[in-house]
Amino acid sequence: MKASVILAHPYGLSFNHAIYNTVVTTLNNIKIKTYAHDLYEDRFNPVLTEKELGKEPANDILVQTYSTELIESDFLVFIHPNWWGQPPAILKGYIDRVIRPPHTYDFPSNDSGGGLPIGKLQGKVGIVFNTSNTEEERENTYFNDPLEYIWKKCVFGFCGIDESYRKIFRVIADSTLEERKNWLNQIEELLTDIVKMRKK
Amino acid sequence: MKASVILAHPYGLSFNHAIYNTVVTTLNNIKIKTYAHDLYEDRFNPVLTEKELGKEPANDILVQTYSTELIESDFLVFIHPNWWGQPPAILKGYIDRVIRPPHTYDFPSNDSGGGLPIGKLQGKVGIVFNTSNTEEERENTYFNDPLEYIWKKCVFGFCGIDESYRKIFRVIADSTLEERKNWLNQIEELLTDIVKMRKK
Numbered sequence: 001m002k003a004s005v006i007l008a009h010p011y012g013l014s015f016n017h018a019i020y021n022t023v024v025t026t027l028n029n030i031k032i033k034t035y036a037h038d039l040y041e042d043r044f045n046p047v048l049t050e051k052e053l054g055k056e057p058a059n060d061i062l063v064q065t066y067s068t069e070l071i072e073s074d075f076l077v078f079i080h081p082n083w084w085g086q087p088p089a090i091l092k093g094y095i096d097r098v099i100r101p102p103h104t105y106d107f108p109s110n111d112s113g114g115g116l117p118i119g120k121l122q123g124k125v126g127i128v129f130n131t132s133n134t135e136e137e138r139e140n141t142y143f144n145d146p147l148e149y150i151w152k153k154c155v156f157g158f159c160g161i162d163e164s165y166r167k168i169f170r171v172i173a174d175s176t177l178e179e180r181k182n183w184l185n186q187i188e189e190l191l192t193d194i195v196k197m198r199k200k
Numbered sequence: 201m202k203a204s205v206i207l208a209h210p211y212g213l214s215f216n217h218a219i220y221n222t223v224v225t226t227l228n229n230i231k232i233k234t235y236a237h238d239l240y241e242d243r244f245n246p247v248l249t250e251k252e253l254g255k256e257p258a259n260d261i262l263v264q265t266y267s268t269e270l271i272e273s274d275f276l277v278f279i280h281p282n283w284w285g286q287p288p289a290i291l292k293g294y295i296d297r298v299i300r301p302p303h304t305y306d307f308p309s310n311d312s313g314g315g316l317p318i319g320k321l322q323g324k325v326g327i328v329f330n331t332s333n334t335e336e337e338r339e340n341t342y343f344n345d346p347l348e349y350i351w352k353k354c355v356f357g358f359c360g361i362d363e364s365y366r367k368i369f370r371v372i373a374d375s376t377l378e379e380r381k382n383w384l385n386q387i388e389e390l391l392t393d394i395v396k397m398r399k400k
Contacts, residue, residue, distance in 0.1 A: 010250040046246060046289035050210040085346070085354035086286050089246035089296050093289030114333050114373035133314050143353050146285070146346035153343050154285035173314035 001198070003027050003075035004066075005036040008091035015172055015180060019079050019129050022184045026191045027075075035069040039090045046093015055101045066098045074198065075125050076161075078151070082132040082139075082168070085146035095155060104159050119160020125194060126156040126164035129187065131172045139170075165194060201398070203227050203275035204266075205236040208291035215372055215380060219279050219329050222384045226391045227275075235269040239290045246293015255301050266298045274398065275325050276361075278351070282332040282339075282368070285346035295355060304359050319360020325394060326356040326364035329387065331372045339370075365394060 005023050009016035020038065027034040037044075044062055052058050058067075070076065080087045087095070101107070105117040128151050132139065139145050148166065156164045167190065169175075169183045205223050209216035220238065227234040237244075244262055252258050258267075270276065280287045287295075301307070305317040328351045332339065339345050348366065356364045367390065369375075369383045 010248060011253055012250075040247075046293070047240075048210060048288065050212075053211055084292075084295050084299075084358070085350045086292055086295075088248065089289045089293030092284075092286055092292040093246070095284050095286075096289050099284075112373040114371040142357070144349040146350050146354065149344040150285045150346050154346065157342070158284070171314040173312040 001074045001195070002033045002069075002072050003035070003077060004069045004073035005034055005077040006066075006079065006091065006094060007036075007038045008040070008078075008080040008088045008094075010040050010088075014081075015131055015169070015175075015183075016079055016081060016129075018180065018184060019131075019169075019187060022187050023077055023079065023129070023191060026188045027195075030192060030195055032075065032195060035073065037066065039094060044090055044094065046090045046096065048093065048096040052097060052100065055106075058097060058100075060097070063097050066094065067100075067103060070098060070121075071103055073124065075127060075195070076121075077127045077129070079129045080131075081172075082130050082134070082147055085143055086150065087147075099155065099159065117158060119158060121156075121159040121161050124161050125198060126151065126161050127191070127194065128164070128166040130166065130168045132168055132170040133173045135171060136168075139168075165190065201274045201395070202233045202269075202272050203235070203277060204269045204273035205234055205277040206266075206279065206291065206294060207236075207238045208240070208278075208280040208288045208294075210240050210288075214281075215331055215369070215375075215383075216279055216281060216329075218380065218384060219331075219369075219387060222387050223277055223279065223329070223391060226388045227395075230392060230395055232275065232395060235273065237266065239294060244290055244294065246290045246296065248293065248296040252297060252300065255306075258297060258300075260297070263297050266294065267300075267303060270298060270321075271303055273324065275327060275395070276321075277327045277329070279329045280331075281372075282330050282334070282347055285343055286350065287347075299355065299359065317358060319358060321356075321359040321361050324361050325398060326351065326361050327391070327394065328364070328366040330366065330368045332368055332370040333373045335371060336368075339368075365390065 007020040024036045080091050207220040224236045280291050304320050
């Protein structure tokens with residue numbers, strides 16, 4: 001089995017990077033072939049071009065690589081901070097440019113693009129790790145936590161992925177070293193469990 | 201009074217461009233000084249840098265210009281398609297890089313960043329025009345329309361903006377010329393009304 005792991009955070013010593021390292025190490029330890037990308041390190045260009053509005057493949061070599069890896073992968077892992085109820089722009093651009101038709105979803109041939117899409121990523125597992133500086137109650141009652149539906153329905157659901165997990169670590173700005181270590185242990189356990197279930 | 205108008209769509213003949221032209225013409229006609237930007241035309245770089253994680257001003261001249269205009273403006277107008285329940289990456293990057301502390305929000309001096317922010321854009325009016333290829337019922341029941349909370353609460357509310365409007369035009373892919381003309385008329389009326397109310 002294979003995994004695609006995508007990280008979006010500009011600061012190399014961020015807790016997001018610690019999550020990324022834990023995810024990659026855990027997957028390696030349980031023998032999952034892992035494609036791992038730090039989008040900032042890759043200097044990924046997140047701006048979808050006019051040409052990419054249709055179904056033509058992108059010219060960008062990074063987009064091509066990420067797309068091939070995504071299609072091959074059984075587990076799609078995304079790691080990012082909650083910025084404005086959304087991923088950082090560099091990851092939003094990964095969604096815009098990599099998760100495109102006809103390989104991740106498509107429309108019936110007689111459809112204008114206004115009908116129901118056909119998801120092409122069925123059977124894959126979506127996994128999201130988020131960091132946040134907002135208390136849980138305020139996130140859920142005031143902001144309505146847009147990332148929950150963005151990942152679960154707008155991205156994974158749209159492409160036919162039914163099984164997904166999302167874990168939020170907060171409040172990062174006020175967290176202790178011990179809490180962070182504990183969170184990384186939770187990630188290791190969760191990933192191991194998800195893979196075990198899938199192997200059955 | 202002044203307005204800042206921001207457009208995000210890669211195709212120059214898109215309906216989003218028609219909305220943009222209508223918004224700018226309407227505002228000019230009613231004597232609102234208008235700063236208008238097509239982010240694609242400006243070749244805006246949406247990737248927030250490591251340095252911009254804190255409060256230091258950005259080096260990017262476009263970010264500086266957009267920021268100055270945003271602060272000066274009474275009306276903040278955003279025009280974009282609904283892509284994955286979110287704005288296109290280029291506009292997400294405008295939010296990440298332009299709507300930053302200390303000029304749009306800030307934290308009390310003794311706060312780590314984990315507490316409640318102080319909005320600095322009080323009194324401004326937020327206006328969003330979206331295009332969509334999803335039927336209203338599916339948007340609201342399956343996808344939960346993340347853009348509603350993203351703009352109203354996560355962006356405007358976070359920065360202290362209480363008054364905001366959002367209008368969605370759909371289904372674009374199946375719309376007729378007549379529907380589109382009608383939609384542009386609605387935009388002209390709505391904008392004129394919003395400005396009139398504000399002038400009272």
